[in-house]
Structure formats: structure tokens, C-alpha cells
Amino acid sequence: MRALAKSLFAVSLLAASAVRADDGPDDFYIGVGMFNDMANINMEFVTEDWGNIVVRLGQFQGLKEGVAGNISVRKPLTSDNPKESGYFIGVFAGQVVGDALGGETFNRLGGGGELGYHWVNDYTRKVLSVGIGAAEPVEAGGKKSKAEPTIFFEFSIGLGY
Numbered sequence: 001m002r003a004l005a006k007s008l009f010a011v012s013l014l015a016a017s018a019v020r021a022d023d024g025p026d027d028f029y030i031g032v033g034m035f036n037d038m039a040n041i042n043m044e045f046v047t048e049d050w051g052n053i054v055v056r057l058g059q060f061q062g063l064k065e066g067v068a069g070n071i072s073v074r075k076p077l078t079s080d081n082p083k084e085s086g087y088f089i090g091v092f093a094g095q096v097v098g099d100a101l102g103g104e105t106f107n108r109l110g111g112g113g114e115l116g117y118h119w120v121n122d123y124t125r126k127v128l129s130v131g132i133g134a135a136e137p138v139e140a141g142g143k144k145s146k147a148e149p150t151i152f153f154e155f156s157i158g159l160g161y
Helices: 002-018
Strands: 028-035 038-047 051-060 068-076 086-101 104-120 124-135 138-140 143-145 150-160
Touching (some): 038 150, 051 086, 068 104, 104 138
Antiparallel strands (some): 028 038, 038 051, 051 068
């Protein structure tokens, strides 16, 4: 768990160094959201070179145990400017599914691709996206979960800084 938190923090620092200040909508957002059943606090870094980098930390509501985290990297589809409203395409990875199996709980690692729409104004960024991916298979107590294709939904709203 600590290794994941350290990795997410390192990605956050790297992304923050790529953010450029200029006129118009903000380059950095802090918000709240839902990534499937993971209620989260998120940070979104808007970069012109790498796209938008989102770091999420939260908890799966079905488990109500521990902290989970994942990241997304998104690029605009309908514009060359990541600060404008429009469609984005991206990938996500990290802890994407909370599962209870054989009396144990797991934040399962996984990843996938996503398509979403960003509503951007001078101070807020709202995101609605849908994706498809899979989580790692796990085994506990003689039971197995499979790495099956899963649909992922996200909604978040962030305030710019």
C-alpha cells in the first residue's frame, strides 16, 4: 500500500512540474468524484505535452476498508487544447476494483481505456467518462475471481488553482 502511495505521489510531483501557467482556465484542479464505487479525492494536472494526468485516492464503498488509488492520463480528441471543453480519450491504471473473497478484502490492480467529456470553465472542470478494463485475478479461501472485462464509469468535479 505504501509503495502505491509513494508511486502516486511521485507521479503527482512529475505532473506538477510540467504544468504551465498562462491565461484562461487553470492548470491544476482538486476535486471529488466517483470512479465506479470508489469515492475519491482527486488532483488533475493539465499539461499541453502529456495531456491531463489525474491522481485519485479514495475508498471502495462496497468494502469500506483501506485506501485505494489509481491514475488516468487523457488527451483531448476534439481540440489541441487540453484546457477546452470537449471529448478526451485516455488510459487508467491502479487499484480499480474492491473485492471480498474467501473472507478477505482486496483492492485489485488493473487498468483499461476510457472516453469522456470535460466541461471546463475558468474555475471548474467536470468530467464524465466511461471505460472498459479489467482487474487482476485473485485467489483466497479456495475461491477465485477472474480478470474479466468490466465497464468503468467516472464522474468528478474539481476546482482550479
